[in-house]
Amino acid sequence: MSHQLHVRRNLPRFRPLSVGAAAATLLSLAATPAQAIGFSQGDATLDINGTVNGFYSHRSEERGGVKTTDSALTNGLLPGWINFVFTTKVEGLDIKAHVGFAPGINDKSDVVGLPSDPSCGGGTGCDSPFSQIDTRNLYFQFGNTEWGTIKFGRDIGLFGQKIILSDMTLLGLGGNSYASTPFNTTFGMIGHGYMYTGFQPQITYTTPALDGFSASAGIFDPSKFAGDETKDPGFQGMLSYDWKSGTTNGSLWAGAVHQRTSGAGSFNASGVELGARLGIGAFEAVVYGFDASGLGLSTVGALYLSPFGKTDGKGYFVQGTYTVGKTKFGLNFGENRDSGGVLADTNKFRSATAGIYHSLNKYITLVGEYNQEKGDGDDLFVGDLKTRTISVGGILMF
Template sequence: MSRRLLPAATIFFIGTLAASQAGAVSLQAGDWTVDIGGIVNAYYTSVDCTGDNVGGAALAGRGLGCAGQDHKTTIGNGLLPDGLVTKFKTSQDGIEIGGTIGIYAATATSSGIAANSGVDVRQAFFTIGTAEAGTLKLGRDYGIFGSSAILSDMTLLGIGAPVQATQIGRVSLGHIGAGYTYLGNYGQLAYTSPVLGGGFTFNGALVSPVDVGVNYYASQAGPQYQAQLAWAGGGFKAWIGGKMQHFADVGAGTGGFSEKAGEIGASFSSGPFGVLANFQTGKGLGILTDGDQGNIKGRNFLVQGTFMFTDKLKFGLNYGESRNSDDNSLNATLNSAFKSNSNVTGGLYYSLTKSITLAAELGQTRSKDYLGNSAKMVGGSFGGIVFF
C-alpha cells in the first residue's frame, strides 16, 4: 500500500463518514455538483476452528468463526463492503451544502442461485456549514465513537478477523469485537467544529437510540450522546471520546442500565514507520455494538505497528482484545459467562495502482469464557480492493 493510496483509501472511508472525496464521475447542473464513486473488493479466505464450545459472542468458535464447521472457505468482502456512493454539494447564500447517499451490498452469499438483493443503506445525510462556524450534519451516518480506531486499522483494506458468520452475506470484522466496538450507523444530528486553536477539532452528536433485542433491552426516551475531541500536529494524532445511552429492561429481569463508555487513543507516523494505540472502556460498552452484553463492564484495546518497505509495499502487525470485565451471575445469565475475544493479524498491502490495493493477511483469533473454555480460529486471506 503506497503513501499515495493509504490517504486516498482513508479519505474514501471518511467520505463514507463525511462526504469529503469526489467520485469517479462528476456532474454539474447549475450550482450543484454531483459525484458518483464507489468501492468493490473480494478476498479468498480460509479458516480453521479448534477448541471448546465457548458461550456468548465467541468470534473464534465454530458457530461464528467457521459458520458451524471445523473448516470454511469464502470468497467475499473484507472489512469494507461493496458500495455505490453518491455525493452532492453546492454553495448558497454563503452556506456550504453537501450530502451523501451510500448503498452497500455483499459479495458472498450462501446460495449460487438466490438473488443477492440485500441492500445496506448505511448513509443518507446532508450537511450545512461555513468555514468559520463549522458543519452540521442531519441524517443517517456512521457514529463518532470508535471512528478513529477503525479508520486507523490497517485491516480496513483487508480482512482482519475472518469471521465466516459475518463474511458470508456481509463483511469480515477487522478488529470489531476483538479490539474495538463497531462505530455503528445511526440517525443523527451532528456538529463538527472548524480547526480550533492548537490543532483541536470537536465532534458531537445527538444519536437516535438503539435497542438490544438479543438481551431484552430497549432504548428509553432520550437520545444517545456521542462526542470526540481530537488533536493533530507534527505526525501525531490523539483523541478522546465518549458515548452514553439509557436502556430499559423489557424481559431480562435484571433492571435497566446506562451505557457509559469512554475512549482514548493516539497514532504517530514518521518516514516509513507508523504506530497506533486505542483503548475503550465502560459499562454497557458491548462486544460488537451498543449494550449487547447488557449491564456489564467491558474494555477494548488495539495496538498496531506498520512499516513501508517501498512506496508501494507495506507490512503491518496488530493485536486487539475485547473483554467482559465482570465475572458474575449477570454475565453468566446474559452472555453464557463470555470473557474475551482477541485477534492478532499480520498483513502485506501492495499498491498495484493508485486505485487498487492487493492484500494478503494471516491471523489468529482466540475466544475464552469464565468457565475455562477456549477456542481458536486460524485464518488466511488474499485478494484486492478498488476505489473508483
C-alpha cells in the same frame, strides 16, 4: 428544457475528485488513492465514487476440542460501496448531501449483514440466492469555517470511529470467527481491541478546526437494548487534535458515548476511549483503549448488544505499519474483555493480524493477510476458541 436535461448535457464534464475528498467519502481511507467522477450544473456538483472488493479465505477453527476447516469467497471488512455526494455553496453556507449503498458479494444472507443457516433444511432463514444492499449513508449537512457544521441523517458514529478508520484490515479481511457461513462483511479487528461504531441516525455538530483541534457532539437514535422504552436519545462526542510537520504527522483523540434506557431492567450505558496515531516517514503506529459499562458484548464487537444484562467491557489495540515503495507491511494485536451482569466468567477475545497491502496502481490494492484469534470464557464459547485464517484478494476504489 428540464433541469434533468441540462444535467445530462453536462455529463462529459467529468473531473477527478481529490484524494482527500474521496477518502473522506469512503470511510476516510486516506492511505489509499481514490478517484471519482463529478458532474457540475451551475453552482452544484454531484460526485460519484465507490469501492469493490473480494477475497478468498481459508480458515481453521478449534472450539471445545472439535476442529473444523472451511473456505469462502467473501467481502472483506468493507462491503462494496457506491456513493453519490452532492455539494454546493449558497449564501456563505457549504452544503452537502450523501447517499451511499453498500452491497455484498456473498450469496448466503437473507438478513442484511447476518448469515443464513445452511443446516436448517429449507424455509425461512435458509440459504438465499441473493445478497442484500445496506443503506449506510443518508444525510445532509451545512455550515462554514466560522461557526462549524451541523449534520442530519445517518452516518458513521463518533464513538469508535477513528479507531476503525485506523485499522489496517479495513482494506482486507482480518478475522472472521463469526463468518464460517459468510457475512456481507467480515469483522477485521472489531471485537479484538475495539467496538464497532456502526452507521447511526444522528444530529451532530462539528466545530471549525482551530490549530489542529476539533470537536464533534450529537444526539443519536436510542437503541432499545434494555427495558421496554427509549425515551431519551443517545449521546456521543469526540475531541481530536491532528498535526503534520515535515515527514511527521499524527492524531490524538478522545471519545465518549452515553445512553439511558427506561422501563424494566433499565440502566445507564456509557463508555470512554483514548487513541493516538503517529506517523514518522514510512512508519506509522496506532495505540488505543476503551472502557465501557452496559454498552453490550464488546467481544463480539456489537455496540448495545446486551443479552446478558449490564456487562462491563474494556479493550486495547496496537498496530505498526511500514511502507516500502508501493507496499505496506503491518502487524496489529488487540484484546477485548467482558464481565459482570449475568456473565459467570470473564470472557476474553484477542486477535493478531500480519498483512501485506500492495498498491498495484491508483485504483487497485492487492492484499494478503494471516490472522489468529483466541477466545476464552464459559459464557460465550464452548471451551476455548482458536482460529487461523489466511486470506488473499484485493480492493478497488474509484
